[in-house]
Amino acid sequence: MQFFIYGVSAGNMFYTRDFFMNQNASMFGISLIILTLIVAVILGFMAGPTSPLTWLLLIVLIAIPFLYRKFAAKDFLPWKDEYSVGIESIDQQHKKLINLINQLQTAVKYSTGEEFEREALDELVNYTKTHFTYEEGIMEQNGYPGFESHKSQHVRMIKKVEEVLAEYENEPDSAMSNAVNYLKEWLINHINGTDKEYSSFLIGKGVK
Ligand SMILES: [Fe+2]
Numbered sequence: 001m002q003f004f005i006y007g008v009s010a011g012n013m014f015y016t017r018d019f020f021m022n023q024n025a026s027m028f029g030i031s032l033i034i035l036t037l038i039v040a041v042i043l044g045f046m047a048g049p050t051s052p053l054t055w056l057l058l059i060v061l062i063a064i065p066f067l068y069r070k071f072a073a074k075d076f077l078p079w080k081d082e083y084s085v086g087i088e089s090i091d092q093q094h095k096k097l098i099n100l101i102n103q104l105q106t107a108v109k110y111s112t113g114e115e116f117e118r119e120a121l122d123e124l125v126n127y128t129k130t131h132f133t134y135e136e137g138i139m140e141q142n143g144y145p146g147f148e149s150h151k152s153q154h155v156r157m158i159k160k161v162e163e164v165l166a167e168y169e170n171e172p173d174s175a176m177s178n179a180v181n182y183l184k185e186w187l188i189n190h191i192n193g194t195d196k197e198y199s200s201f202l203i204g205k206g207v208k
């Protein structure tokens with residue numbers, strides 16, 4: 001399952017607001033470690049024959065930015081060609097949905113404030129509805145046999161999102177992290193599974 005790669009199922013503890021509220025503290029801690037390593041490496045080189053420990057510290061110092069970037073990127077979804085359903089108009093919409101999920105992830109991860117979070121969540125929910133309407137229209141117009149069951153998946157998903165939005169009014173912190181986790185997992189699985197099932201049928205009907 002693709003979403004395991006992104007750590008969505010790594011446990012909700014990684015998505016709690018407390019964790020993200022500590023982002024600044026983490027950045028401060030990392031800066032302090034880097035500064036300490038720089039001083040240690042400089043002193044190591046100045047102290048005469050360079051010891052293996054100084055070289056080791058230098059390697060750690062060089063590796064920190066790469067490791068940090070990798071760690072920071074793990075929560076974001078990249079578009080992958082394997083997600084393509086072979087229909088350009090739908091692929092473009094799926095790409096936009098992934099961008100909007102990443103925007104919401106940014107809002108949560110970097111504590112950008114309630115207004116930005118709300119806008120990001122609203123934009124994602126509204127665009128998801130727009131996309132579902134488009135997809136259902138194409139399936140219905142072309143007489144896709146799996147239309148009803150596909151549509152019912154969309155309906156269930158929207159219902160779940162509306163529950164999350166209602167929860168947001170009472171528990172904004174946990175609701176937001178729940179929303180990101182749920183949407184990431186659901187959308188990737190849906191795009192990569194259920195949506196692909198209509199590909200050959202709709203392509204055969206000339207849908208682009
Ligand atoms: Fe879709």
Ligand SMILES: [Fe+2]
Nearest residue numbers: 135190194195
């Ligand atoms: Fe769909």
